Amino acid sequence: MPRINAERLLFALRRFAKFGAYKTGVHRPTYSREDMESRHWLMIQYEALGLDASIDGVGNVFGLPSGPKPSLLIGSHAESQNHAGWLDGALGVIYGLEVARAFADAPDCAGLPIAPVAWADEESHFISLLGSRSYVGDIDEGEIDRARNVYHGQPLRDALNAAGLAGIPRRQAEPERHVGYLEAHIEQGDSLEATGKRIGIVTSIVGIWQYRIVFEGTQNHAGTTRMAIRKDAGVAAAMLAMAIAERFPQVAEERSVWTTGRIALEPGAPSIIPGRAEMLFQFRDADIRVLERMDVALRELVEQTSSKSGCAASIERTATGQPWVMDSAFQSALENAAERHAPGLHVRMPSGASHDAQLIARKLRSAMLFVPSIGGISHHWTENTPDEDIVLGCQVLADAAESILRSA
Numbered sequence: 001m002p003r004i005n006a007e008r009l010l011f012a013l014r015r016f017a018k019f020g021a022y023k024t025g026v027h028r029p030t031y032s033r034e035d036m037e038s039r040h041w042l043m044i045q046y047e048a049l050g051l052d053a054s055i056d057g058v059g060n061v062f063g064l065p066s067g068p069k070p071s072l073l074i075g076s077h078a079e080s081q082n083h084a085g086w087l088d089g090a091l092g093v094i095y096g097l098e099v100a101r102a103f104a105d106a107p108d109c110a111g112l113p114i115a116p117v118a119w120a121d122e123e124s125h126f127i128s129l130l131g132s133r134s135y136v137g138d139i140d141e142g143e144i145d146r147a148r149n150v151y152h153g154q155p156l157r158d159a160l161n162a163a164g165l166a167g168i169p170r171r172q173a174e175p176e177r178h179v180g181y182l183e184a185h186i187e188q189g190d191s192l193e194a195t196g197k198r199i200g201i202v203t204s205i206v207g208i209w210q211y212r213i214v215f216e217g218t219q220n221h222a223g224t225t226r227m228a229i230r231k232d233a234g235v236a237a238a239m240l241a242m243a244i245a246e247r248f249p250q251v252a253e254e255r256s257v258w259t260t261g262r263i264a265l266e267p268g269a270p271s272i273i274p275g276r277a278e279m280l281f282q283f284r285d286a287d288i289r290v291l292e293r294m295d296v297a298l299r300e301l302v303e304q305t306s307s308k309s310g311c312a313a314s315i316e317r318t319a320t321g322q323p324w325v326m327d328s329a330f331q332s333a334l335e336n337a338a339e340r341h342a343p344g345l346h347v348r349m350p351s352g353a354s355h356d357a358q359l360i361a362r363k364l365r366s367a368m369l370f371v372p373s374i375g376g377i378s379h380h381w382t383e384n385t386p387d388e389d390i391v392l393g394c395q396v397l398a399d400a401a402e403s404i405l406r407s408a
């Protein structure tokens, strides 16, 4: 049975957080000097375990066992959001390393190959989920040619070049080489903490659908235009937002979420009736049928709002991420391991955030484990998880990895 070394795990996590240390968190944007240093550090750790360590053309780092037996990939993403937390991504990456170390230490785990991995740019500095999308063949060279850093505009090609990755092939998924993929991550919400649970077993990762809705009214003088003849695009957008707030609870499920992230009025001056309103709207759910229901409801509401307000409306769906169901046998392995180490303190739950596992699941059986986030805080340097939960999560992951590999 693999026994993880708590001290070694916490030490490695804290060491990893020194790459781009910022306040109590990290600032480690994809392909920055700190990010590349952290990836090279990982390769050294993988090599020390006798693994074949490599970095591919988008910065994904692999530690591949040499034998013919299919291995279990374990990891997450190595970079961080700007000025963000020390555990988002790093936790899963260092768990992969510690599980590989624990298996190497356990004589009865000889012959059960663990392949730690660190994906690149899940955090969207250039392309959201770039590393895992590249691995599953969901990206072409043209998209890489066109991509730029979303914060400062640097072309992705230049960043890859500066990082020493230009010309290196992008590794493609080899389903025959791996039993599957496990990813651990901080929850980034407060569900676990609020319910006193210590382990979340992810059932599915939500799909995210996004929309741009535009109302075209009539721009006119705010003092001389009678109320009765106005076509105020700003009022239309506000009416729609309110109509959604009333209607969506009837079509959504308990864990569905929806957000109006932006309403922009034009021209946006106090004495001018807005002639145009653009609204960015998003909803998430783990069930495609619920997503489709919300889509139908949204389109109805847009139409109703248009006729009530007298403003022409258009709706464009700008993103349709599909929800992904996690492998049920892997979920059971995680649940059994959680029950052994934290009886009654685990729960199955969907993930409201995107993760690399939703891409890897297209090619390999995949599952995810969550540990609690203190106060539900993430994407901020105060992000944290109690040490004992960090240790527990890794032991549960190691146990699940063993049972998955033994039954493979």
Ligand SMILES: [Zn+2]
Binding pocket: 077, 088, 089, 122, 185
């Ligand atoms: Zn993450």
